[in-house]
Amino acid sequence: MIASSGDRAKHRTALFLSLGLSAMSAGAGSHAAYAADLTIPAAATSPAPAPVPWLLGDWNGARTRLLNAGIDFQFGYTSELAGNATGGQRQQVAYTDQWVFGATFDLAKLGVVPGGTIQVTWTDRNGSNLSDDARLGTLQQVQEVFGRGQTLRLTDFWYDQKFVNGMVDWKIGRIPFGEDFASFACDFQNLTFCGAQPGNLVGNYIYNWPVSYWATRLKFNIQGFGYFQFGVFDSNPGYLDVSQSALPVIYSGSTGLLIPAELAWLPKFGDLQGSYKFGGWYDTSTAPNVVTDINGNPAVLSGLPPQQSRGRYGGYISFVQQVLRPSQASSAGALSLFLNATMADRRTATTDYQIAGGLTYTGPLPSRPQDDIGFAVGTTHVNSRVAWSEELQNLAGLGPIAVQGNEYAIEFYYTYRPLPGLQIRPNIQYVIDPGGTSANPNALVFGLKTVANF
Template identity: 50%
Template sequence: MAIPPCFTAEAGTSVHFRPRHFPRKTLMPALLVSGLLSTCGAAQAYDIRTNPYLLGDWGGLRTDLAERGITLNLGYTGEAAHNFSGGQEKLTRYTDQWVIGSTMDLDKLVGWRGGTFQMTITDRNGRNLGADAGIGNNMLIQEVYGRGQTWHMTQFWLNQSFLGGRVQWKIGRLTVGEDFANFSCAFQNLTFCGSQPGNLVGSYWVNWPTSQWATRLKINTSEQTYVQAGIYQVNPNYVNDDYARSHGLSLDNPSGTTGALVPLEFGWRPDWNGLPGSYKFGVWYNTSNGKDLYQDVNHAPRGETGLAPRERNGQYGVYINFEQQVSGTAGGRGASVFLNISQADRETAAQDHQIALGLQYKGPFARARDVIGVALGATHNNGRYARYVRQQDQRLGTNTKVGDGYEYVAEVYYSWSPMPSIYLRPNLQYIRHPGGTSANHDAFIVGLKTGITF
């Protein structure tokens, strides 16, 4: 039976589920309803079961714009989670993100050869299960939460290609993770999502949805290898939630810049028996001073003295990111494996290293778009910071939970895609020693990640 191409308002309300315990903006739902109404008359021109966009071609407008060099994007991601164990109470929480963007081929648009312009705006809303339920976890159970739950100018950059694409220069407002240690967010737990160094040192390695002024130069040294380096502004205002709520959409250059993040990455993209792989090795250095976790200005234990922390010259780290398809057909059905490892300096990083590995199988049960994912990960709490907190507790007579071990996370998901534009991804998460300490009870989480491309 054919699926009706037009939806009633009632049929679409599940997409706009909002928990009653927090307020919602209305602009995005209004845009969606407007889009549905404007395209419904031309809906018969496409088949919703095969089209990559829920709203189709907009009566041919999308194709016409693409031919002129303009590609538009409107997407939605929602993440629900409930803790059946762990934490101080059992709760259900929901958080989401809207994405509006445009990619412009400047050659087609204005005859600017080799130029591409990207603009992306994001809007986040909702609640954080880990914080509200008192689970004590380091890594977010809902990766799409954070950075002020507000609007952000996430991308605003120009990319210029030289020498037939061999050299790529990007400049503007960038997120670090779109280019360095880049990794997908198929899983719901942050341990397995996005550019891993940002999970450890997110105060200066700033991932989506927050951007900063930056530039990146990439050189494709062969068909399978590349080297790239970048310079990213480090400014505490960009990761300040209050600042984001008032300036998240602005393209200003706030005062308070402390230095620059300089990442360097080497990449290799081989084909093993016709199956694609990606192997990345990177290092980074932040020219900003960092506060020592344990020593004071006199190099004594600051938890005992109560003096200001020692200032360290620079902050640094190293990472690897391996992805390889191991069965099936290239880019199609089959199994892929991944391994991510990051190590930050022990003088300034409260979480100093993380490892994540997993497997994803695309096309199970003869369903080409469905995916099964399984992953295991561990995040280590820096023992130097834990010693500082315990010494401070002894001095002040307080009792603070602090971990100096590993937070272990396991996640399994099944991604069901009834049509190309929608996926529903139920998942199970288990967190052992949340926050890297056995003082926090292990948590069992049931989650649901939903994605829609309009």
Template identity: 50%
Template sequence: MDLRAHKKPLVTCSLLALLGLTVAPQSHATDSPYLFGDWNGTRTRLAEQGISFDFGYGSEVAHNFTGGTKQITRYTDQWKLGSTLDLEKLWGWSGGTFQVMLTNRNGRNLGADANIGNNQLIQEVYGRGQTWHLTVFALDQKFFDGKLDWRIGRLPVGEDFASFSCDFQNLTFCGAAPGNIVGDYWVNWPTSQWATRIKLHTTDQTYVQIGAYQINPNYVNDRWARRNGWKPDFPGGTKGALIPLEFGWTPIANGLPGSYKVGGWYNNAGGSDLYYDVNHEPLAITGGEALKRDSRYGGYLNFQQQVSGVAGGKGTTVFFNATQADRDTSATDRQIAMGMEYKGPFERSNDMVGFAIGASHANSRLAEYQRLYNQFHPATPGLVKNGYEYVSELFYNWSPIPSINLRPNLQYILHPGGTRQNSNAFVFGLKTSVAF
């Protein structure tokens, strides 16, 4: 295991855990959701006045026992620094809140460094540039006793549309699934775009929402992010808008909560066709300019239901996610994931077990292009990806105190990248989170 380049972050992670176990006062260790407690009551007083904070640290270690061209260990992490202002408590602004969140990412990507060839990140917290990001900078305004909710500012799409938890370490099971397959314009955490979203609660258990998000290639450019990712500015180069629409239902079945979402999206900036040139001839033969498609689009389902135990507490929750993108422009055109989580095993209410399986499909139109290209360019052939990348993950979450979670996991990646030409990968991971 190549640990020399990672001693510093590993030591940092260990010290954070040690702080929570040995330094924090006993009352903090057993009661507080924050490692450093209530700041002698200051945190509660500020919250009562309308100022709350969200400070946290997360890290992900991964080591591949099989797969790739070498067996190595990689570490990546993220710091988050955020605050929410209740404008009604502060200034009498009824129904208004303002949120700001900054994140900082560092580390290395196991999949790339070990040449595993995977499409979905083994360490989901890696990506979007190892630098500072302005993740949220937004005003939220409620009307008509909360029935209508309007949000505007710098926002990640996945916070509001197709939103999903990030308990697993593999990206297949983390966050809004559309961002996993069309991430060049559907932007998830920690990157944001200027956007607006309107949500209408049609009943106590149903809602409909629509949004408009700026499409600008700069936001997904790591080089640009290193210089400008933390700035609330308006960069040039906007190409159009991403418009998502979602219908949601949050029923209570036998006293247990559920969440059911159906949505779709439309991108009016368009994109390049994977197979044809501007004359509708195969790109692989002509080498010309790709055909410009006027739009990009897709749809998703997101089902989550607690099926046993106590509502919101100990018990089993199951989930199913399915996403389909247009085949003309999307290199990965669909993803399916399903799994379960069980909270409170072994009489430990803060602990959890999770298991999931998923598949991401490499677009066959891109495979057709690659086959044709290889035929006409035998000296520089490329890898043909024309199937599913299958992923499974099993984790156990140990929470020694409420503010710390240590989550060892096992991942198995079958046909990384959607091709049998890449060796299957067996990975050990450790996902850690600390709330300050």
């Protein structure tokens, strides 16, 4: 996608700001939910992280006083720069970014409702992305923050209420799918390793951040084990509409209900914490079969409309385990491993599974105990039924068409924390068989991700 002149102006302004921030110097983190930047989920972090610092300071103590009174403002910025040394149809550099503006209202601290919380978040995305601009042909973007329309969106607009001393947790409003289900950190820049995997795999109906649904979620916290939760989301392509995306409108055109469920085991082995999530979803919508026509024959040969299948479904696991605990003096020395895997039904999903694993390590340099490194490898697979259809087209003389299989991605990053509230993360990505085919040359991509929490 090529940015408009207005986008280019925003692009230049954001680039200037990013370069200015990068030139400043001295440690820290970001707000996990809103700057989309976590090393590992909070449930698997030890020791508990300190309060997130702010790049613009505490406003002479006013911000801490507001926080203690029950009002927490979030102002975040994420930028991603990427350039391809190999791969694609041309060498190019692309830049994209996201602004986040939000507020959390703790109704207990405000003296309104014990156990109640309200969250409102808007996001604004700008720029373009290398996967499109350089025509890399990848299944997963090399700049995860791009997508779903470069526009202002209402991302969170929900109410959460806790009952029975927090054992029961009910949430209702506009909710992103990956905020509660299959949630995962977004430190890596390649989309294979970022956020909720179901939305990466079947993004035609499961929408990740910054898109949200009208939805509700009920969670049961199980002491000494973890939790069980399920939700009901309005399955509706209208949420992708950018014309009213900043407003809490109710869209017509619902196709059914998206119903996810998740069981989480949160063990602690000595001082080493873990998070083991097992989940799945069922969408009641009617969806087209990716291969078969209304008569049960290959649609690419008959030219007839596709067969309509009732229901779409899938399952996932998301494991994070700390294997080395940090030192008492700092977070240095913490090593965590992760594994994510998702499968979708082969009737309706063009890409039917994704697997990703890797590690994060804090304090790789004695002089930089708060810095961290990450390494990950993963694959996204094109449904073999789709590949069979592509082979049929070639045999029938309708080709040549590249037969698709697995796309493989590798990424390494280093996080430098020069100031409280600022993270600068250079990364190297290598994508093998972009699009799941050797017809596309392998892509070597150099990236830079900057995260600021103001």
